[in-house]
Amino acid sequence: MSHVVDDAPLSSFHKRLALFSSGGPFLDGYILSIIGVAMVQITPQFNLSASTQGMVGAAALAGIFFGAFLGGWLTDKFGRHLLFTVDLIALVVCSVLQAFVNDAVWLIILRLMIGFAVGADYPIATSLLAEFTPSRWRGPLLGAFVTMWFVGAAVAYVVGQFLLGLDGGWRWMLASAAVPGLIIVLLRIGTPESPRWLVKKGRYEEANEVLAKVYGPHVTLADLPEESGSNVSVGELIRSGYGKRMAFITIFWTCSIVPLFAVYAFGPAILGALNLGGELANIGSAAITIMFLVGCLIAVALVNRMGRRPLIIHSFLWGGLALLALGIFPTADSWVILALFAAYAVLIGGTQIMQWVYPNELFPTEVRGSAVGLASSLSRIGAAVGTYLVPLALSTLGIGTTMIIAGVITLLGLVVSVAWAPETRGKTLGEAARLDGVPAKAARPFRNHALS
Incomplete structure (x- = not known):
């Protein structure tokens, strides 16, 4: 069996693809964070109630729910290449339109559509990256994918703070997402289709052309090992052995992002409730975002050394304890509060990168995009509900109880990971996607149809 593709060195193509693919999470972090700063001006201008604030904050998450599933299905059906660019064009247009809204209803509608575009990009970009990346680099590159979420969030807080002093600055804040969106669209032009997907569709000549272009003229379909995972439809994911994997990914992903998205959508408000108000709240949010980025970078460095399972378990454990401490000591000194937030940001990094490593490793090519999109x-259902409830929880339960709830949700992710998290370190995509209990078969190289 040939290992040319799985054991290929990390090339400039792989690095460029990883960078272009990370545009989706960058925009996701930017869009979900900038709204937290913009709400400082939007709330009094539109006289928003706590409930409406929650709807504005959760609208993009609701859009991601629909966009991720539909985008995953479309990318498995029509390929990764076309949708890789089209979805972000829609995001650019809707971002610009936000600058012209005059009521909360239209703002909610546009943010719903923006979330749809961001959600669609996730299964498209991660499937493409996973299917091109050599085994040794798959974990680190997919893990590094999510770090761009925090880069986008940090940039959003800086931009938001700069524009907050302008009259109607919130319009410029929300429209500003179009700038990086357009740059990413232009960079993605010319990205090739996944040869694994082309083979599954019987387009062998095109797959050979892509392999030759990316890996060299000597590489053909004979060097692309066939995945030995069971071929299932999306509907069969729930009914087959893949249902357990889908449940694990969905639950741990939800427990990881519910507290995080709530913090980002209402970061300044949460820090304000912890007696870090005004400009310090926005600066603190940006600083904590940088710590999230640091945590993800540390996790990327550990994902192959430590292994997937130990990394996610320790991340949930210590991140959850940090949130519980915030809930138990909500009146502590401001620097203690910031230190605990920073500790959570660094420690939770392992769960953040595994959101993109596990889903892309645990399902076969035929349904990889759909599975990632569905998960x-x-x-995002839980994330949207959590984000919607944050302003209500702050006003009715108080900051202490709100943070304790966030800690309990995080520790629930620990329980699920201890019970179900597999170890996929060092495995090929086919080996990682194979269901437990399925006899291991030597992967057969694809017959070189284009040359036969």
């Missing part, structure tokens, strides 16, 4: 969609 992303289902996890």
Whole structure:
């Protein structure tokens, strides 16, 4: 069996693809964070109630729910290449339109559509990246994918703070997402289709052309090992052995992002409730975002050394304890509060990168995009509900109880990971996607149809 593709060195193509693919999470982090700063001006201008604030904050998450599932299905049906660019064009247009809204209803509608575009990009970009990346680099590159979420969030807080002093600055804040969106669209032009997907569709000549272009003229379909995972439809994911994997990914993903998205949608408000108000709240949010980025970078460095399972378990454990401490000591000194937030940000990094490593490793090519999209969609239900409830919880339960609830949700992710998290370190995509209990078969190289 040939290992040319799985054991290929990390090339400039792989690095460029990883960078272009990370545009989706960058925009996701930017869009979900900038709204937290913009709400400082939007709330009094539109006289928003706590409930309406929650709807504005959760609208993009609701859009991600629909976009991720539909985008996953479309990318498995029509390929990764076309949708890789089209979805972000829609995001650019809707971002610009936000600058012209005059009521909360239209703002909610546009943010729903923006979330749809961001959600669609996740299964498209991660499937493409996973199917091109050599085994040794798959975990780190997919893990690094999510770090761009925090880069986008940090940039959003800086931009938001700069524009907050302008009259109607919130319009410029929300429209500003179009700038990086357009840059990413232009960079993605010319990205090739996944040869694994082309083979599954019987387009062998095109797959050979892509392999030759990416890996060299000597590489053909004979060097692309066939995945030995069971071929299932999306509907069969729930009814077959893949249902357990889908449940694990959905639950741990939800437990990881519910507290995080709530913090980002209402970061300044949460820090304000912890007696870090005004400009310090926005600066603190940006600083904590940088710590999230640091945590993800540390997790990327550990994902192959430590292994997937130990990394996610320790991340949930210590991140959850940090949130519980915030809930138990909500009146502590401001620097203690920031230190605990920073500790959570660094420690939770392992769960963040595994949101993109596990889903892309645990399902076969035929349904990889659909599985990633479905898991992303289902996890966003809890995230949207959590984000919607944050302003209500702050006003009725108080900051202490709100943070304790966030800690309990995080520790629930620990329980699920201890019970179900597999170890996929060092495995090929086919080996990682194979169901437990299925006899291991030597992967057969694809017959070189284009040359036969």
